[in-house]
Amino acid sequence: MTILFLALMAVFQAGFASHFTVFGVWWFEWVNFVTAPAAIIAVFEHRRRNLGWFAAISGGLFLDIYSARFFGFWVIFLLILTALVKFGIKKYVRIPSYW
Amino acid sequence: MAAILVLNVPILNSAVKNAAYWALNPIQKNFWVAGAGVHNFFSPLMQANLLAAENEQLRGRVNDLLAQTAAIGDLKKENESLRQGLNLEMEKDFDLKLADIVGKNTARDILIVDKGAKDTVRTGMPVITGQKTLVGRVSKVYDNFSEVTLATNKDFSFDVKIGDDAADGLVKGQGGYRATIDLVPKDKKIEAGQSIITSALGGIFPQGLLVGTISEVYKNDVETFQSAQIELAFNVAGARQVFIAIGKYPLGTETCTMQIMQNER
Numbered sequence: 600m601t602i603l604f605l606a607l608m609a610v611f612q613a614g615f616a617s618h619f620t621v622f623g624v625w626w627f628e629w630v631n632f633v634t635a636p637a638a639i640i641a642v643f644e645h646r647r648r649n650l651g652w653f654a655a656i657s658g659g660l661f662l663d664i665y666s667a668r669f670f671g672f673w674v675i676f677l678l679i680l681t682a683l684v685k686f687g688i689k690k691y692v693r694i695p696s697y698w
Numbered sequence: 699m700a701a702i703l704v705l706n707v708p709i710l711n712s713a714v715k716n717a718a719y720w721a722l723n724p725i726q727k728n729f730w731v732a733g734a735g736v737h738n739f740f741s742p743l744m745q746a747n748l749l750a751a752e753n754e755q756l757r758g759r760v761n762d763l764l765a766q767t768a769a770i771g772d773l774k775k776e777n778e779s780l781r782q783g784l785n786l787e788m789e790k791d792f793d794l795k796l797a798d799i800v801g802k803n804t805a806r807d808i809l810i811v812d813k814g815a816k817d818t819v820r821t822g823m824p825v826i827t828g829q830k831t832l833v834g835r836v837s838k839v840y841d842n843f844s845e846v847t848l849a850t851n852k853d854f855s856f857d858v859k860i861g862d863d864a865a866d867g868l869v870k871g872q873g874g875y876r877a878t879i880d881l882v883p884k885d886k887k888i889e890a891g892q893s894i895i896t897s898a899l900g901g902i903f904p905q906g907l908l909v910g911t912i913s914e915v916y917k918n919d920v921e922t923f924q925s926a927q928i929e930l931a932f933n934v935a936g937a938r939q940v941f942i943a944i945g946k947y948p949l950g951t952e953t954c955t956m957q958i959m960q961n962e963r
Binding site: 606607609610611612613614615616617618619631662663664665666667668669670671674 | 730737
């Protein structure tokens, strides 16, 4: 399901979203319809689950298909992003619990 | 990690990308067409304040062009009669192959079109619109698809001529659908609104393709050359189809020295 969703987002990014520029286009390279969901999954998933890593790899592969950079760039980028998010949450975010 | 390294081998990389484009093409093409439709619908609404001024400007240009067309009509008749007199055949300017745009590279100014090596498309071929407006150049060819580097790609530069004086200049892509013109000699007068056409000088594009118009001129006493911002005639947003000039243009692809320094970094 996640793979399908991210594939659809990558196609949406390359097909639909590239017609539009919002406050310039440079940031679209980094914050797009694949990296944003991958980051959101990493933020909100349960600590012990691995969907974030899975989303980073599959989302990165789809972005690499539509990228002129070397193959694997986006996989590495999203893995690092996911690692940073997970590390940040583990180290600095305490979710309040009352029981 | 090993799989990713293997996927960087050019043959494998091309095969994987071609297969992915082929599999995703039906959805992707619909997304592109939908995006073009939405853009074409909202674009005039968002620029409503500019439309009146632009309309007035265009009316003036239409009148100028009508006068020019009348003059060209006479010249064309004269040219035809001269050709007949010299027993020359009228040749088509280009052999064109129509290609649908199916997507765009997520970051760079590179389009993906649905014609590839199987359709005799080769790297280096110029890509234009039906109105002989420059789009860019084929930079990578897969079996069924090709990548077209737009004239605005930041690693792309080519020679042009400006206005009636035919002043030489060099268009440099800036990325993000923007480009500037540089290396224009100071003794040549350039001003906003002048049209820019490709030059055969650098051997990258055939002569006479419309690139765009000058929008703002930058002059500096210290600099040896003038530069300017240009407004490109081809607008990616809203475009659906392009033509690939597969042959019969003044310069062969073999002699072209494309200046895409590093398309893939």
